[in-house]
Amino acid sequence: AQSVTQLGSHVSVSEGALVLLRCNYSSSVPPYLFWYVQYPNQGLQLLLKYTSAATLVKGINGFEAEFKKSETSFHLTKPSAHMSDAAEYFCAVSPPGQNFVFGPGTRLSVLP
Amino acid sequence: DVKVTQSSRYLVKRTGEKVFLECVQDMDHENMFWYRQDPGLGLRLIYFSYDVKMKEKGDIPEGYSVSREKKERFSLILESASTNQTSMYLCASRGTSGPTDTQYFGPGTRLTVL
Numbered sequence: 001a002q003s004v005t006q007l008g009s010h011v012s013v014s015e016g017a018l019v020l021l022r023c024n025y026s027s028s029v030p031p032y033l034f035w036y037v038q039y040p041n042q043g044l045q046l047l048l049k050y051t052s053a054a055t056l057v058k059g060i061n062g063f064e065a066e067f068k069k070s071e072t073s074f075h076l077t078k079p080s081a082h083m084s085d086a087a088e089y090f091c092a093v094s095p096p097g098q099n100f101v102f103g104p105g106t107r108l109s110v111l112p
Numbered sequence: 113d114v115k116v117t118q119s120s121r122y123l124v125k126r127t128g129e130k131v132f133l134e135c136v137q138d139m140d141h142e143n144m145f146w147y148r149q150d151p152g153l154g155l156r157l158i159y160f161s162y163d164v165k166m167k168e169k170g171d172i173p174e175g176y177s178v179s180r181e182k183k184e185r186f187s188l189i190l191e192s193a194s195t196n197q198t199s200m201y202l203c204a205s206r207g208t209s210g211p212t213d214t215q216y217f218g219p220g221t222r223l224t225v226l
Contacts, residue, residue: 009152032211043116043202043217051212090155094211099145099170104154 002027002095004103012109019078021106023065023091026072032094033074035065038105039087047089050074061085086110114139116218118203124224131190133221135203143206144186145215146170146178148199155202161186162208193225 036044048059119134157170
């Protein structure tokens with residue numbers, strides 16, 4: 001079965017610092033990978049997705065993620081954190097013919 | 113702009129009540145989903161539907177049922193609400209072009225059962 005792990009249920013960074021949220025997947029076939037963001041008391045919003053066109057994917061709000069097949073990873077980064085980035089972030093894999101498999105989520109706090 | 117709407121943002125019900133959560137999407141998507149989200153447990157799939165009048169159990173269907181009479185509408189039903197069903201409920205929809213299709217979420221319904 002497919003699975004997604006996100007290292008760190010809670011990550012804190014200072015405003016202006018690099019944001020790095022980790023995502024690793026298990027997949028025996030080429031995966032399609034997604035990052036979603038959830039602001040408090042809201043639904044999930046798509047940040048970006050990997051569809052095999054390019055290994056470095058740029059998303060909204062200055063986020064990007066790099067697909068590394070050798071490491072089975074799809075880590076999310078942002079060069080400079082902003083207070084408005086405080087939210088919960090979910091990584092997901094979309095196996096062909098199956099429903100999404102979501103990771104457990106990482107809560108990002110941004111300190112002033 | 114794509115849109116998934118849920119009938120209520122916040123709902124308070126009493127134990128034993130029958131509860132209906134409604135979800136409507138305007139993207140002509142075949143697939144619709146109901147999740148519940150609890151702290152530390154992430155998103156858990158309750159039911160999904162891949163066509164009108166079709167439904168499939170997800171990972172935690174016990175205590176829930178669903179209805180899909182029209183393509184755009186997917187309802188989650190709690191036949192007899194219990195306190196352990198207090199949670200955030202998220203509806204989502206997705207097309208059928210393939211595995212690269214994005215899943216779109218509604219704003220969520222925070223249900224409290226007293």
